[in-house]
Every structure is written in C-alpha cells, then in structure tokens.
Amino acid sequence: MATYFTIAQQVFSALNGPANAASSNATEFANGLSNSTTTSSPPSITDLSSLATFLLSFGALADWLKLIVFGGALETLRRMAFSLYYKIIASFWITASFHEEDSSYDWMMVWLSKQSSWETAREVEVSTRSFGLNSSAIIVPGEEDDLSLLSSRKLAYLPSASLSYSMWYHRRYMTVTRVQTQTGYYGQKEERLQINIFTRTHRVLNELLLEAKKEYMAASEHSISIFVSDSNNSWRNVASRPKRNLSSIILDPGVAELLVDDARDFLESKPWYAARGIPFRRGYLLYGAPGSGKTSIISSIAGELALDVYIVSLSRVGLDDSALSELISNLPEKCICLMEDIDCAFSQNLNRDEPSTPADAPGGSEGAPPPPPTAMAAGASTSRISLSGLLNALDGVAAQEGRILYATTNKYTSLDPALCRPGRMDIHVEFKLASRYQAKRLFNQFYLPFDEDAAKKKEAEKATGKAAEDDDSGYNSADEDAVIDLDPTPSEKSDAKPTYFGTSHREHAPQLRPKQIAALAERFAEAIPEREMSMASLQGYLMTYKIRPYEAVRSVKEWVADEREARAKREKAQAAKIKSEAEAAVKTGSENSETVSTDS
Numbered sequence: 001m002a003t004y005f006t007i008a009q010q011v012f013s014a015l016n017g018p019a020n021a022a023s024s025n026a027t028e029f030a031n032g033l034s035n036s037t038t039t040s041s042p043p044s045i046t047d048l049s050s051l052a053t054f055l056l057s058f059g060a061l062a063d064w065l066k067l068i069v070f071g072g073a074l075e076t077l078r079r080m081a082f083s084l085y086y087k088i089i090a091s092f093w094i095t096a097s098f099h100e101e102d103s104s105y106d107w108m109m110v111w112l113s114k115q116s117s118w119e120t121a122r123e124v125e126v127s128t129r130s131f132g133l134n135s136s137a138i139i140v141p142g143e144e145d146d147l148s149l150l151s152s153r154k155l156a157y158l159p160s161a162s163l164s165y166s167m168w169y170h171r172r173y174m175t176v177t178r179v180q181t182q183t184g185y186y187g188q189k190e191e192r193l194q195i196n197i198f199t200r201t202h203r204v205l206n207e208l209l210l211e212a213k214k215e216y217m218a219a220s221e222h223s224i225s226i227f228v229s230d231s232n233n234s235w236r237n238v239a240s241r242p243k244r245n246l247s248s249i250i251l252d253p254g255v256a257e258l259l260v261d262d263a264r265d266f267l268e269s270k271p272w273y274a275a276r277g278i279p280f281r282r283g284y285l286l287y288g289a290p291g292s293g294k295t296s297i298i299s300s301i302a303g304e305l306a307l308d309v310y311i312v313s314l315s316r317v318g319l320d321d322s323a324l325s326e327l328i329s330n331l332p333e334k335c336i337c338l339m340e341d342i343d344c345a346f347s348q349n350l351n352r353d354e355p356s357t358p359a360d361a362p363g364g365s366e367g368a369p370p371p372p373p374t375a376m377a378a379g380a381s382t383s384r385i386s387l388s389g390l391l392n393a394l395d396g397v398a399a400q401e402g403r404i405l406y407a408t409t410n411k412y413t414s415l416d417p418a419l420c421r422p423g424r425m426d427i428h429v430e431f432k433l434a435s436r437y438q439a440k441r442l443f444n445q446f447y448l449p450f451d452e453d454a455a456k457k458k459e460a461e462k463a464t465g466k467a468a469e470d471d472d473s474g475y476n477s478a479d480e481d482a483v484i485d486l487d488p489t490p491s492e493k494s495d496a497k498p499t500y501f502g503t504s505h506r507e508h509a510p511q512l513r514p515k516q517i518a519a520l521a522e523r524f525a526e527a528i529p530e531r532e533m534s535m536a537s538l539q540g541y542l543m544t545y546k547i548r549p550y551e552a553v554r555s556v557k558e559w560v561a562d563e564r565e566a567r568a569k570r571e572k573a574q575a576a577k578i579k580s581e582a583e584a585a586v587k588t589g590s591e592n593s594e595t596v597s598t599d600s
C-alpha cells in the first residue's frame with residue numbers, strides 16, 4: 001500500500017512540476033538530438049543510451065507504467081469476478097431457444113398464447129397467426145362465447161417482440177423474450193423465442209416442452225400439417241387440413257389398402273432395412289388420369305398414418321439442384337414428401353394439356369374447358385432442376401432416411417426409367433378413369449342420409465302421430481322398399497326459379513333410405529360409360545344435383561352425351577392444332593433446305 005501511495009505522489013509531482021526533475025535531462029537530450037542532426041550521422045550507441053537514461057530518469061514515466069500495470073491487473077480481476085458471478089448465476093438458470101422455422105417454435109407460441117399471464121400484461125402483441133393449427137387452440141378469453149366472432153380467424157395474445165416477460169411455470173420463475181434479428185436480406189427479420197427458467201435441472205424444461213408439444217398435438221389430432229419450402233430453403237408449416245377419411249376415396253378394389261398397408265409396414269420395418277443395409281426409404285409413383293384421386297389418397301394416407309406432408313414444388317422459382325438436395329436432406333425422419341406432377345419438373349415441352357402419347361391421356365375429359373393460353377404459359381416449368389439433381393436428391397448420400405416419397409404424374413410414359421426404378425419409386429400404381437363400380441359407390445356416398453338419428457327421430461314422431469305437416473324432406477318410410485320412381489320428389493319440384501349454376505345451401509336435400517339410394521346409385525352407374533369419366537368430373541356433376549338425387553339420375557345420360565360431344569370437339573381442335581404445327585414445321589424445314597441449296 002505504501003508503495004502505491006509513493007507512486008501516486010510521484011504522479012502528482014510529475015504533473016505539477018515536470019520541469020523540476022526532468023528539465024535538465026530534457027535539455028541534455030535535446031542537445032544530444034540536435035548534435036546528432038547537425039552531424040547527420042546515425043544515432044550512436046551513446047545517443048541511445050542517453051535516450052534510455054533520459055527515459056529512466058523521467059521519474060513520472062516509471063510511475064505511469066506502474067499505474068498501467070496496476071490498472072490492467074485490477075480490470076482483469078474485475079472481469080474475472082464478473083464472469084464468475086455470471087457463471088454462478090447462470091448455473092441457476094436454464095436457457096432454451098426456439099427458432100421461428102422450427103416446429104418447436106409453433107408449439108411454444110401456442111402454449112404461450114394460452115397462458116393466463118397475458119390477461120394482466122401491460123404490453124402484448126395481438127395476433128391472428130394460427131401456427132399451423134386449424135382448431136381454436138389459441139384464443140382471446142371470451143371469444144368462444146360469441147358465435148359471430150368464431151367464423152373469422154381467432155385472436156390471440158402473444159409476447160411482444162423484443163420485450164422480456166416474466167411468468168411462473170410449476171412454481172419456477174421464468175422469463176420469455178422474442179428476439180428479432182435482421183438477416184440482411186431485403187430487411188427480413190429472423191425471430192427466435194428465448195425462455196430462461198430459474199432452475200438447476202433440465203426437468204422443468206423437459207416438462208414444459210412435453211406439455212407444449214402434447215397440447216399442440218392434441219389440437220392438431222384431427223388434421224394434417226402441410227409444410228412447404230420458403231426462399232431460404234427452410235420448411236415452413238403453412239397450413240393444417242382436416243384428415244380425410246380413407247373410405248371417402250373410392251378406388252378400384254384393393255388399391256387403397258395396398259397403399260396404406262405398404263406404407264404402414266414400411267414405417268415399422270426400420271430394423272429390417274438396417275439389418276440388410278438397405279436405405280430406409282420408400283417411393284410411390286401414382287400415375288394416371290387427372291382427377292382420379294391421386295392427391296386425395298396421399299392426404300388421406302397422411303392422416304391415417306399421422307404423418308406430416310412436405311410438398312416439394314419442383315417448379316418453384318429459384319429451386320436448383322443444390323437447393324433441392326438441401327430441402328430433401330432437411331426432411332424429418334418420418335414424413336410424407338410429395339412431388340406433384342413430377343413430369344413437369346424438367347422440360348417446358350411437357351405440358352399437361354398436350355398428352356405425349358395416347359396412353360397418357362385415357363379419355364382425359366374433365367368437363368372443364370381447356371385452360372387459357374396464359375394459364376398454360378404460367379404452367380410452363382420455370383425449374384432449374386436437372387434429372388441427375390433430382391435423382392441425387394432422392395437417394396444420394398444426403399437423402400433423408402425414413403421418408404415416404406409420393407410422386408404423381410399424368411404422363412407416366414414420359415418419365416425417365418432412372419427415376420422410376422425400384423429404390424426410387426418402389427411401387428407404381430395406376431389411377432384409372434372411373435369404373436361403374438366407383439360411380440355407384442360415389443353416388444351412394446354422396447347421398448347417404450345426412451343425419452340418420454334425425455331420420456329415426458322423425459320416424460318415431462310419425463309413429464306417435466306427430467309427423468310434421470310441413471315435412472319436405474322427401475323421406476317416406478313407406479317408400480323404403482318401393483320401386484324407385486324418378487319423378488321429382490316434392491322438394492325437387494320447382495316452378496320458376498332464378499337461373500344459376502351450383503346448389504344453394506338454403507335448400508335441403510331429401511333424406512333417403514340407404515336402400516333407396518342404393519337403387520338410385522345402381523341406375524346412375526348403369527348410365528356411366530366404363531373408364532370414360534374421371535371421378536372428379538363425376539363428383540362435379542353430382543355437386544350440381546346436391547339436393548336432387550332423382551334429377552341427378554334422370555339427367556345423367558344427357559350429361560354423358562354432352563361430355564362426349566365436348567371431348568370430341570376438344571380432341572378435334574387439338575388434332576387440328578397439332579396438324580397445323582406439323583405443317584408449319586415441314587414448311588420451315590423445306591424453306592431452310594432451299595436456302596441452304598441456294599447458298600451452296
């Protein structure tokens with residue numbers, strides 16, 4: 001201590017009277033310098049030693065040096081103490097980060113949105129983001145009571161960005177912060193949720209994570225999550241769709257069962273694949289007529305096997321081979337990877353409206369007008385993907401294990417054999433145009449009594465003589481076994497009605513007995529030519545007779561005739577177009593050859 005006091009005294013003396021001790025030395029030094037300058041010779045050893053003598057004799061400088069060393073040591077100690085302090089404090093906290101692109105972020109945000117602490121928070125963010133959920137998992141208290149509010153998107157309280165909130169979880173103190181950072185790309189922001197829990201063990205964090213995940217899963221139990229890739233090649237949960245019952249998709253007997261059982265068996269066979277060193281991947285190629293149920297069965301399988309669907313849009317602008325490979329390698333272990341219209345991925349020539357071979361266009365009638373030229377141009381591939389890039393992404397070293405790939409196409413024969421080989425596409429299933437069997441089942445499914453309980457109740461009321469006089473349901477228990485009469489039912493009878501296309505929901509469908517519907521379905525199917533119409537077009541037709549099953553059966557022959565006529569016209573126009581293009585090509589070719597011969 002005495003030493004430091006002495007140093008401090010010397011500092012003061014140096015500041016107050018610098019000339020006292022040092023002036024004579026300084027003069028000496030200056031003289032030395034001028035001498036050396038005038039003689040213009042390099043400084044001699046004597047000059048350097050005089051410089052050293054000068055510096056050492058400059059008492060304040062030595063003291064300054066001591067002070068710097070002392071201050072440095074003090075600062076180091078201070079930093080060490082703080083770092084130790086933070087380490088000790090940090091050992092009582094657990095910090096977890098959730099990145100916006102990751103599913104765990106959605107789970108936590110949904111969980112947070114349901115915490116009561118927002119009811120008293122002074123600053124909150126109000127949001128209608130659903131975080132991939134369809135259900136009312138996140139709501140503002142009281143919103144559910146008002147039915148008129150439920151029709152629109154749900155409101156939710158969320159932590160405001162860049163603010164820290166404190167709350168309690170299982171009697172543990174925790175803080176929540178939404179951290180936003182600028183990514184540098186066009187002012188885009190990246191978001192991360194940070195949670196600090198005052199606990200020494202991971203137990204509380206584990207409980208929190210599992211609780212959030214369970215709640216999210218429970219809320220999304222009846223839906224499938226759809227992921228698409230964003231411009232940064234990260235997967236984003238963009239929507240959740242209600243699960244579609246497998247039985248609602250009517251395929252040829254055994255097809256749906258084959259697809260579901262095979263996929264289920266695959267998911268359970270990881271050890272089998274590992275034991276044989278076979279890559280744990282499965283690919284399905286669904287090909288055939290448009291509107292035959294390829295996409296529908298995939299979403300139904302996803303629901304059945306509780307898998308999320310990751311859609312790879314091969315024609316997405318900016319998607320190239322490396323981006324595709326990155327996307328595929330970032331897939332989760334168990335999921336469905338869907339590539340629709342895989343034939344359109346590489347070439348601009350392959351257009352869905354121009355069948356490459358007759359086999360690719362079996363009928364092809366959709367009942368819809370051909371798309372306008374602009375739509376066709378828009379449908380032209382903008383892809384920068386090469387076939388080898390796709391093949392590598394599918395089964396290269398970086399390809400994800402455990403995923404199920406579904407690829408769909410309307411042009412089976414135009415696909416490269418390398419793409420279709422087992423290992424990439426293990427099972428190929430053809431989806432044909434509707435058979436009579438499918439048409440019958442579709443009709444049956446379409447007009448099944450909407451509410452059988454209500455029908456039974458009405459029947460009971462009838463039995464007790466309380467039948468409603470204004471019953472226009474079209475249902476009559478006496479008709480149950482009756483021969484089907486295609487005359488309009490009371491609800492179908494209509495006088496002057498406004499002309500419109502489609503079915504008004506204000507009208508009610510007659511509730512028919514299964515036997516009645518079966519009989520109508522039989523007649524409907526008889527009128528449908530085998531493998532000529534797509535299921536989508538049949539569904540579209542029935543939609544226009546949503547509440548008029550009798551009329552649907554009465555008019556079906558006429559509709560089939562119209563469809564055939566429309567298709568013949570389209571085919572004729574198509575043939576004329578191809579012919580004119582071929583003639584133009586021949587003409588251009590002969591002109592070119594003439595030019596060449598003239599030149600030569």
Ligand SMILES: Nc1ncnc2c1ncn2[C@@H]1O[C@H](COP(=O)(O)OP(=O)(O)OP(=O)(O)O)[C@@H](O)[C@H]1O
Nearest residue numbers: 248249250251290291292293294295296535536539
């Ligand atoms: N086999 C089927 N059973 C029940 N509904 C079907 C069937 N096929 C098609 N549909 C109905 O037709 C519509 C279109 O079906 P979907 O998109 O699955 O056809 P797709 O074969 O994928 O057509 P595309 O090749 O044009 O993509 C859906 O609304 C679906 O309900």
